[in-house]
Amino acid sequence: MTHDHDLELRPTPAQTEAALNPPPGRNGGDLVVETLAGLGATTVFGLPGQHALGMFDALRRSDLRYIGLRVENNAGFAADAYGRITGEAAPLLLSTGPGALTSLAALQEAASASAPVLAISSQIPTAGLGGGRHGYLHELPDQSASFRGVVKSVHTVRSQSQIPSAIAQAWKSALSAPHGPVWVEIPQDVLLAETAIPVVTGGDAFPEELPPRPELTAVAADLLSRAARPAIIAGGGVVRADASGKLRKLAERLSAPVVTTYGGKGAFPWTHPLSLQSWLEDRHTTDFLEDADVLLVVGSGLGELSSNYHTFKPRGRVIQIEADLGKLESNHPALGIHADARLALQALLETVTERTDATAPERVRELLSRVRERIASQELTLEQEVLASVRRALPADAPSLWDMTILSYWAWAAFDAGGPNHMHSAQGAGGLGYAFPAALGAAAADPTRPVLAVSGDGGALYSIAELATARQHALNVTWLIVDDGGYGILREYMTDAFGETMATATELTRPDYVALAESFGVPGVRTTPETLSDDLAKALASPGPAVVVLPALLRMFASTHLG
Numbered sequence: 001m002t003h004d005h006d007l008e009l010r011p012t013p014a015q016t017e018a019a020l021n022p023p024p025g026r027n028g029g030d031l032v033v034e035t036l037a038g039l040g041a042t043t044v045f046g047l048p049g050q051h052a053l054g055m056f057d058a059l060r061r062s063d064l065r066y067i068g069l070r071v072e073n074n075a076g077f078a079a080d081a082y083g084r085i086t087g088e089a090a091p092l093l094l095s096t097g098p099g100a101l102t103s104l105a106a107l108q109e110a111a112s113a114s115a116p117v118l119a120i121s122s123q124i125p126t127a128g129l130g131g132g133r134h135g136y137l138h139e140l141p142d143q144s145a146s147f148r149g150v151v152k153s154v155h156t157v158r159s160q161s162q163i164p165s166a167i168a169q170a171w172k173s174a175l176s177a178p179h180g181p182v183w184v185e186i187p188q189d190v191l192l193a194e195t196a197i198p199v200v201t202g203g204d205a206f207p208e209e210l211p212p213r214p215e216l217t218a219v220a221a222d223l224l225s226r227a228a229r230p231a232i233i234a235g236g237g238v239v240r241a242d243a244s245g246k247l248r249k250l251a252e253r254l255s256a257p258v259v260t261t262y263g264g265k266g267a268f269p270w271t272h273p274l275s276l277q278s279w280l281e282d283r284h285t286t287d288f289l290e291d292a293d294v295l296l297v298v299g300s301g302l303g304e305l306s307s308n309y310h311t312f313k314p315r316g317r318v319i320q321i322e323a324d325l326g327k328l329e330s331n332h333p334a335l336g337i338h339a340d341a342r343l344a345l346q347a348l349l350e351t352v353t354e355r356t357d358a359t360a361p362e363r364v365r366e367l368l369s370r371v372r373e374r375i376a377s378q379e380l381t382l383e384q385e386v387l388a389s390v391r392r393a394l395p396a397d398a399p400s401l402w403d404m405t406i407l408s409y410w411a412w413a414a415f416d417a418g419g420p421n422h423m424h425s426a427q428g429a430g431g432l433g434y435a436f437p438a439a440l441g442a443a444a445a446d447p448t449r450p451v452l453a454v455s456g457d458g459g460a461l462y463s464i465a466e467l468a469t470a471r472q473h474a475l476n477v478t479w480l481i482v483d484d485g486g487y488g489i490l491r492e493y494m495t496d497a498f499g500e501t502m503a504t505a506t507e508l509t510r511p512d513y514v515a516l517a518e519s520f521g522v523p524g525v526r527t528t529p530e531t532l533s534d535d536l537a538k539a540l541a542s543p544g545p546a547v548v549v550l551p552a553l554l555r556m557f558a559s560t561h562l563g
Contacts, residue, residue: 011201022199028191029054031163031200032120033062038164038203039171041091041118043444045079047072049095051122051138054191056093067444067473069437070465072099076106076117077426077434078441080181081401083116084424085445087242089174089182094121096188097138100146105431107150110181112428113263114240114324116174117181119151120167126158126187144185152180158187160195168205175207177323177340179240210323212339212347220296220319220335221351227294229316230256230355231276235306236263236428237299237323243342244268244420247298250349255357256296257364259285261306262427264299266417273361277368279413281308283560284370288363292316297334299341301327305412305427309561321345375414375557383410383554386529390454390480391416393536398449399442401425403435405456406488406554413557433462436479440466443475450476450540457483457510464511467520470545478539478546481513484553492556517547524549 032055036044043065048056059066069075072094079090094100100121110117123129123143124136131141140146144154153173155166163186170182224230232254238247244267251258251274258268259276268275279285286308289295293316300306301322310331318334321344328336337344375384387410394400396418402408402425417423424442426434439453455463460481470477486507494501501507517524524547527535532550539546 022196026195027054027058028160028163028186028193028195029056029058030061031160031195031197032167032186032191033058033064034200035164035167035203036091037062037064038200039168039205040088040203043067043082044091044093045069045075045082045441046093047075047095047099049099049122051124051188052093052095052191054188055120055122059093067440067469069440069469072102073106073433074437074463074466076103076110076119077437078444079117080106080110080113080115081424081438081441082445083110083179084113085399085421085442087116089116089118089171090441092117092119094119095138096122096124096143097140100143104146104150105429107147107181109426109429109431109434111150111152113236113424114179115181116179118167118170118174118184119181120184120186122191123156123185123187125189129158129187144183147183150181151183153182155182155184157184157190160190160193160197163190164200164203168203172205172207177207177210177241178237209343210338210340212321212337212344214347216335216337217344217347217351220337221348223294223317223319223335224254224256224296224348225353225355227254227355229292230254230294230296231289231292232256232258233261233289233295233297233300233302233306234258234264234267235261235298235300237321237341238264238267239299239421241299241323241340241342242420243345246342246345246349248272250345250352253349253352253354255355255360257288257360259289261300262412262425265412265415265423266420270416274364276364279371280306281413281559281561282371282374283308284367284374286312286560288367290315294319297321298345299323302331307331311561378557380555380557382529382552383407384414386532386550386552386554387411387415389529389533390452390536392533393540394418394452395450395540397422398452398540399424399446400452400454401435401439401442403455403459404430404432404489405454405459405482406556407454407456407482409489409556410554411454432459435459436463436477437466439477439479440470440475443477444473447476450478452540453477453479455479455481456488457481457485457513458487458508460513461508461510464516467517467522467545471521474544476543476545478536478548480536481547481549482554483510483513483549483551485510488554489556513547513549522547526551
């Protein structure tokens with residue numbers, strides 16, 4: 001008897017012809033590139049190096065689009081944003097040793113944010129693997145050991161026949177919930193050697209689904225249906241799972257107010273009557289959530305930033321839906337449901353009983369009013385006007401990528417992202433230099449929309465080299481640099497903690513960013529708070545890269561977690 005799946009495994013005539021008569025001159029690098037294309041990749045990021053040239057030689061002969069950045073860490077940030085926005089595994093091609101290690105900070109951010117990045121690095125020749133000290137260029141005793149604590153999975157290739165399967169396994173790992181970065185390394189000699197292996201023509205590697213356990217969702221649905229004051233915390237897992245629509249339906253069915261974490265920006269409509277927005281670093285919001293008799297946490301581990309610096313102490317029953325098993329009940333006892341957010345929300349939608357609560361929208365309005373009053377009492381008009389100017393200038397559907405800078409901290413709490421999967425920042429790992437290279441990846445993911453990057457002058461100095469990348473590929477990114485002459489937030493932290501700052505550590509000698517941008521052939525303009533909205537809008541409406549520099553000393557709003 002012949003089964004349908006048996007027919008699927010039979011090669012087509014074209015596949016048979018390609019297998020029997022592979023084109024000459026192929027090497028191990030071709031197997032890498034062919035496998036990526038077979039899996040559905042269209043764009044790769046990276047930086048060449050001596051050991052990795054086999055991959056780049058093959059890439060030259062392929063139809064894949066290559067976007068080469070100037071620093072490996074920046075290439076990782078670009079791949080991270082591409083993966084977040086498309087939901088696809090973003091290939092990142094790197095060379096051995098220093099090149100590979102330079103990507104670590106970006107891969108840590110991708111891991112924290114569950115961004116699917118498929119990093120493929122070269123290795124020293126096969127004879128050098130195993131920890132011996134052979135003196136090869138870029139040699140490490142165990143290169144993969146540097147990545148095991150950062151990425152989801154590590155795959156070491158030792159022969160050409162292993163390449164397609166190793167990359168397919170890594171691809172599947174990157175896209176299985178929770179998404180994340182993976183690491184593949186291939187020795188130089190394996191990449192360079194001529195291959196007789198047939199052209200890779202197939203490459204399906206379907207990610208594993210992570211459905212909820214039905215007995216758990218039944219209990220969760222019962223608790224939510226009978227709750228008097230339910231509330232929802234929506235994290236980045238909702239965005240990664242493309243579950244914003246299901247979240248909204250569930251919130252409306254339960255009349256449950258929703259707050260989004262900083263990683264979950266846009267997961268719930270900003271102006272919805274049930275939207276608590278994102279004021280997590282505010283005691284009024286913390287009190288509101290603590291008062292919930294049933295709190296549904298979806299796609300968040302309730303870490304430091306999502307718990308008002310661990311001052312949040314829920315008094316009611318907590319239900320936590322989380323795809324990362326290590327985050328389940330890691331901070332608070334809960335009914336823990338290990339599942340993809342989309343599948344779990346669908347299960348709840350099918351089982352909860354609708355409840356009505358006419359007081360919920362009013363309680364939301366009262367909370368937001370108290371938050372506004374607290375901020376208004378601090379005389380932070382400039383900061384609020386700058387953020388409002390950015391929102392006016394940015395088209396509603398345009399992505400924005402934010403560095404670790406004071407304006408970004410404001411944006412986490414107070415900025416309307418415009419929609420799900422529109423706003424991304426480096427708040428997962430908290431490293432500097434994310435915004436501009438990530439924006440380049442976002443522009444590569446969707447060239448039909450303008451992209452905004454927001455950095456401070458400290459973070460901008462990490463990424464200046466990528467102005468050349470933006471210019472070379474004509475990527476449609478506007479880079480807003482808020483120039484306050486130093487590491488502004490560290491200046492505030494040191495002053496608050498010690499009464500003064502260390503000037504040689506927090507104050508920066510910096511370039512003329514407008515002149516520097518123009519030296520790369522990128523238009524630059526110096527703006528003011530009064531003209532910011534118009535200057536940004538003009539830059540965003542113009543094709544290609546642009547730089548807008550705002551000299552301004554912004555302040556943070558007062559925290560509430562210190563008592």
